[in-house]
Amino acid sequence: MDLRKLKTLIDLVSESNISELEITEAEGKVRIVKSEGGQAMPYVQQMQPAPQTMVYAPAPAPVAAAAAAPAAPVETGHVVKSPMVGTFYRSSNPGSKPFVEIGSQVKEGDAVCIIEAMKIMNEIDADRAGTITQILCENGQAIEFGQPLFIIE
Template identity: 70%
Template sequence: MDLRKLKTLIDLVSESNIAELEITENEGKVRIVKSGGVVAQVAPTLMAAPAPAPVALAAGPAPVAAAPAAAVVETGHVVKSPMVGTFYAASTPGAKPLVEVGSQVKEGQALCIIEAMKIMNEIEADVAGTVTKVMVTNGQPVEYGQPLFIIE
């Protein structure tokens, strides 16, 4: 893959809401992951050629507002989204949320619903405890691995 094409892909990822992009072509495989800056990994598919070291490209300085957020440490068990989709706090529109801050939950109890590809998926608590924080709002899109709840 030529450098101009790689640079274009990196620019597209850095300017979009995409967190990760992987493209495989005849001459190689490119994986671009965004986390503050943009990191591109290039791995050739040809076995005869030695694998190049990962290439790190900065997308520019990270926003100043992002630094204090990284310093915040949440206590308790974090329930993360197992998929990409849309977060719903209740099972039907207008209904009471399945859990709220202060709700006692049991292991296996439904916490929310994530809609993915028109399928409603119940997300269950993997620990028992008290919900201390709901980290997303109703109708908000969520990413894979995004924190949804804090349970203590």
Template identity: 70%
Template structure:
């Protein structure tokens, strides 16, 4: 695979919502993994699978590794957490420019819609699983969310 094609693939991964891309061709296999929005790491292995340290290349600087700090850990939010039931894209309103379903301070009832998660071009309305007051919105509009990721804190 030539360098222009590799550069194009790296640019596509870094500009898209995908976090990993793997391509296998007759002359080798390329795997590009995005570690953060501004970095992509690429590994290459030839078709005959002879692995050597020189065959790994870093396409962009990797995110710095920070040592864990136990004393400075943020306090866990108190209250009930509404978590994402699926992987998708978070939307706080029914349409662009519309009023959000909920904001900080909104009183919600169990079963009331709080957001939409788009998954596979299907808009899934997420409902509150407990009544209370929204004290924190944990996602931004258009943000990719994972299964089990906290969306809201309700007290």
């Protein structure tokens, strides 16, 4: 990534309400985090086979949480993943019953949850018929794109 592009990204983060921005391209990965004073600090990691070259600007050190995290349990069955970033809801209204429970039979196309993104409620449908064996998110939880939501067997 050339320096002009990096400078533009830093200025963009500094002038916006964004607190963190991460971009991955073929030639590297850039993570820009806004500090307490509103100044954006980049962390640039070049993608090279070996050895890896890392260029640091004054930014907080990356946390090695991935190495310390326990191994995720192996899931069997079909995983329904989030198609977007948003907030996970198990029912259409706070007082109504959830779309599905563990043990619920679903057909392809049945609504299984709602993901709120930018004040829009998006119904997420089962992409396979079967039985819900696991619900992997909590109601009201912020979720990422591609995050597993349900296991269907």
